[in-house]
Amino acid sequence: MDLVEAHADLTYTDAAGLSEALRGADALLLWDFFSEAVRDAWPSAGSLRWIHVAAAGVDKLLFPELVASDVVVTNARGIFDRAIAEFVLGSILAVAKDLHGSHDLQLAKKWYRRETRMVRGETALIVGTGSIGRETARLLRAVGMDVRGSGRTARSGDPDFGEVVASAEVAAHVGWADHVVVAAPLTPDTRGLISADVLAAMKPGSHLVNIGRGPIVDESALVDALRDGPVETASLDVFEVEPLPAQSPLWTTPGVAISAHMSGDYDGWLEALARQFVDNALRWIAGEPPLNIVDKQRGFVPGERGSA
Incomplete structure (x- = not known):
């Protein structure tokens, strides 16, 4: 995360501290991809513009208020x-x-x-x-x-x-x-x-x-x-x-x-997820659109035609 910290102020938090950490935040990395804490902390997310989920599936995240908002959601498409x-x-x-x-x-x-x-x-x-x-x-x-x-x-x-x-x-x-x-x-x-x-x-x-x-x-x-x-x-x-x-x-x-929801977990997958986020964050900080933007209405990243 040093590459991101050179360009942005970062706060690290758990679910209990998310509401406070979101105040004034522009972006959120949801590393705990099964967490539903964002919904509870949503009233504090007034300045939020981007959420990256370290997972391919985003079903745990897409609550109605987020779907209706202008917040961009990206995921870990391609890692698994x-x-x-x-x-x-x-x-x-x-x-x-x-x-x-x-x-x-x-x-x-x-x-x-x-x-x-x-x-x-x-x-x-x-x-x-x-x-x-x-x-x-x-x-x-x-x-x-x-x-x-x-x-x-x-x-x-x-x-x-x-x-x-x-x-x-x-x-x-x-x-x-x-x-x-x-x-x-x-x-x-x-x-x-x-x-x-x-x-x-x-x-x-x-x-x-x-x-x-x-x-x-x-x-x-x-x-x-x-x-x-x-x-x-x-x-x-x-x-x-x-x-x-x-x-x-x-x-x-x-x-x-x-098996215990492990089909995508391989030696080095966490490092791959981290590298993907850093690359996407540097794009976003530079004013470029991030990769893997989720269609929040459909619940996945549009790709090849008929990709669902």
Whole structure:
């Protein structure tokens, strides 16, 4: 932060001191990206012009008063793309090669030789065609998978997805996919998008991966779909409530692999987030528009057409 401190007066605070720290502040770095303290401190933010969130998702921040204001919001778009794409590929390989089953057999000291699947030629529908979804599509194509996207607008000839189907019609298309990957931001349009109807329309024996946001998937309906079909496995990194409560049936539902909202966390990610903010802050201080400006009405950074 020395580079920023050379050009601006900085105050460091926790949530309890945010109201006082915001008085007279022009910009805010929200390093604790899950914090909802900005809403409570909003009456003190009269001179605020820019908020940078050290996360890709901004759903925790976009309360109505901020959305209606002139304050510019930017996010950490691009920092997590490759790490999350690798996590998705790892999850798909773990299912195809039955690595979770091998682990269970090891714990039981059982030697059980069996055949596994090749991922080459398998199909993946990626729900969410932003930068994370695109990097995931490129990586899955690199191992020979057939990939399609699901976004706001249906279209053909997309450079990464080939065909993109409309998210509003996703139930009509999930039956094509061996793997359905949820990589969308949480917005009013995507909340509950993977509903009981969508899950019921999935391919028998299919695999759901969620690295987007928990509330995009109806967790109760997912448990039913895993127990009764057609969904066979689920790799879940995000949940409706985090940490996942001990009483959640997801912990013990067969076929579920749980990770602690860590798909984007890699060695060096905090340093990358800090460098990104410093670069953006120096642009802003110099009077240039910052990068990764969020459309506050839509809840994400507009990029490639149909990027939601």
